[in-house]
Amino acid sequence: MADGAHKHRVAIIGGGFGGLAAIEGLKGSDVDITIVDRRNHHLFQPLLYQVATTSLSPSEIAWPIRMLVKHRPEVTTVLGNVIGIDKAAQLIELDDGARIPFDSLIIATGARHGYFGHDDWEPFAPGLKTLEDATAMRRRLLVAFETAERETDPDKRRTLLTFAIIGAGPTGVELAGAVIELARITLRNEFRSIHPEQARVILIEAGPRVLASFRESLSVYARTALERLGVEVHLGQAVTEVTADTVTYGDQVLHANTIIWAAGVQASPAARWLGAEADRAGRIKVNPDLTVPGSPNIYAIGDTVSVPGLNGKPVPGIGDAAKQGGKHAARAIRARRAGLPVPAFRYRHLGDIATIGRSAAVIDFGSVQLTGWVGWWAWGLAHIYFLIGLKNRVSVALSWMWIYLSGHRSARLITWGEAGSDKQP
Numbered sequence: 001m002a003d004g005a006h007k008h009r010v011a012i013i014g015g016g017f018g019g020l021a022a023i024e025g026l027k028g029s030d031v032d033i034t035i036v037d038r039r040n041h042h043l044f045q046p047l048l049y050q051v052a053t054t055s056l057s058p059s060e061i062a063w064p065i066r067m068l069v070k071h072r073p074e075v076t077t078v079l080g081n082v083i084g085i086d087k088a089a090q091l092i093e094l095d096d097g098a099r100i101p102f103d104s105l106i107i108a109t110g111a112r113h114g115y116f117g118h119d120d121w122e123p124f125a126p127g128l129k130t131l132e133d134a135t136a137m138r139r140r141l142l143v144a145f146e147t148a149e150r151e152t153d154p155d156k157r158r159t160l161l162t163f164a165i166i167g168a169g170p171t172g173v174e175l176a177g178a179v180i181e182l183a184r185i186t187l188r189n190e191f192r193s194i195h196p197e198q199a200r201v202i203l204i205e206a207g208p209r210v211l212a213s214f215r216e217s218l219s220v221y222a223r224t225a226l227e228r229l230g231v232e233v234h235l236g237q238a239v240t241e242v243t244a245d246t247v248t249y250g251d252q253v254l255h256a257n258t259i260i261w262a263a264g265v266q267a268s269p270a271a272r273w274l275g276a277e278a279d280r281a282g283r284i285k286v287n288p289d290l291t292v293p294g295s296p297n298i299y300a301i302g303d304t305v306s307v308p309g310l311n312g313k314p315v316p317g318i319g320d321a322a323k324q325g326g327k328h329a330a331r332a333i334r335a336r337r338a339g340l341p342v343p344a345f346r347y348r349h350l351g352d353i354a355t356i357g358r359s360a361a362v363i364d365f366g367s368v369q370l371t372g373w374v375g376w377w378a379w380g381l382a383h384i385y386f387l388i389g390l391k392n393r394v395s396v397a398l399s400w401m402w403i404y405l406s407g408h409r410s411a412r413l414i415t416w417g418e419a420g421s422d423k424q425p
C-alpha cells in the first residue's frame, strides 16, 4: 500500500463536468476514489433549457453517477450532501453526520444562479441549474398558456402571455429562442380562446449587447436572429425590481406572468467550508496549480473557483473549463505522489457556442465562425457527441429532427410538485 494501511484516498465532491473528468484522469493511478454528490446523477446542463422548454425529457440529459463508474471498482459513489470540510483531520462532513476521510481532495461543487444581492427575487424569477428547476420552469411556461386560455380579462391574459427573460448570455438567448418557438410553432392551433403565437417574449440585458462573451459581429447576428423569431430584445437596462408579475428596468415596468432569471452566478459555499478567500461571486481564489492556498492536497476546480487564464482574463465558468480543471487535478495528484513538480493549470479556450431557436446558432472557434443552420448543425453534432450513451444520442437526435421537421415537442408535460397531488391548473 502506498500510504500505510490503505491506498491513497482521493475524495471528489461533485459529479459534474469537473468531478467526472477528474475520475477519468485518475484511471489506472492506484488510488481509491470516493465521489460524493447530493444528487444521484450527472447532469448535462447545456441542454437543461431544452427540458425547460419541452424539447427533451430529463432522462435524456442526466445519468446515474453510480452507473457511469460501474466499471471502475476503485470508485465508490456516495449520495450525500456535504456541509463542511475539516482540513486538519482531512475529513469531509456530510449533513447526516457521516465523515469521509481523504488524503487528496478535489472540490467540484459548481455554482448556482446569483441575484446580485436580491435573493428575494428568486421565487418570482427562478433560474435554471437542476432538473427540478427545469421541470418547474416547464410547468410555469405551460400553465401560463393554460391559465390564459380560461382568463377573460384582456389585461390579465396579456400578462399571462408575456414572458420575461433576464440576462442575454447563452442561457438567456437559448431560452428566449426556445420559448418563442414553443408559443409560435408548437402551440399554434391548439387553444380555442387564445392565440399562443401572440405571446410576447422579452429578453432584458443590462449590458450593451447579447452574448457579450462572443465577438461583436456574432452578437449582432444573434440579436437579429432573435428579433426575426419575434423576441423583443431590450439592451443596456439593468433590472431594478422584480415582483410576482412585474419586472422594472430602465424607466419601464413590464407586466409578465413568467419571469426567468439567467443573469448571474453564485458559487457553491466551498470557500466557506475551507475558510478560503473568495471573489464577489463566492468563487475560491485558488493557486495557479488549482490548489487551495495553504492546503497543497486540496484542489478546487470548475465553476466554484476563480483562476486567471490566458492574458489574465478569468477562466470562464463553462463545461470545458471544468473538465480541463478536473484533468489537471488528476495529473497533479499523480505528479505529487511520484514526487514530481506540479505545473500551473493552463486553460485552453476552444470556443463559444450558442443556439437561437431550432435553425440558427452562433459558433466562435477563433479562426472559424459559423452562423445560421450550418452553425445549428455544428452545435447539434457537438452536443450529441458530448452526451453519454448511444441510446441518448439517438433519442436526442431523433427528437431534434422531429422538432425541426414538425415543430412538435414531445416533452410537453405539466408535472406537479408532489406525488398524490391532484391539482388542476
Ligand SMILES: Cc1cc2nc3c(=O)[nH]c(=O)nc-3n(C[C@H](O)[C@H](O)[C@H](O)COP(=O)(O)OP(=O)(O)OC[C@H]3O[C@@H](n4cnc5c(N)ncnc54)[C@H](O)[C@@H]3O)c2cc1C
Residues within 6 Å of the ligand: 013, 014, 015, 016, 017, 018, 019, 036, 037, 038, 039, 041, 042, 043, 045, 046, 047, 048, 049, 080, 081, 082, 083, 108, 109, 110, 111, 128, 129, 170, 171, 268, 301, 302, 303, 304, 317, 318, 319, 320, 322, 353
Ligand atoms: C442552464 C445552463 C446552461 C449552460 N450551458 C453551457 C454550454 O452551452 N456550454 C458550456 O460549456 N457550459 C454551459 N454551462 C455551464 C456548465 O454547465 C458549467 O460550467 C459546468 O457544469 C461546471 O462544472 P462543475 O463540475 O464545476 O460543476 P457542476 O457541473 O455544476 O457540478 C457540480 C456538482 O456538485 C454537486 N454538489 C454541489 N454542492 C454539493 C454539496 N454540498 N454536496 C454534494 N454535492 C454537491 C452538484 O449536485 C453537481 O452534481 C451551462 C450551465 C447552465 C446552468
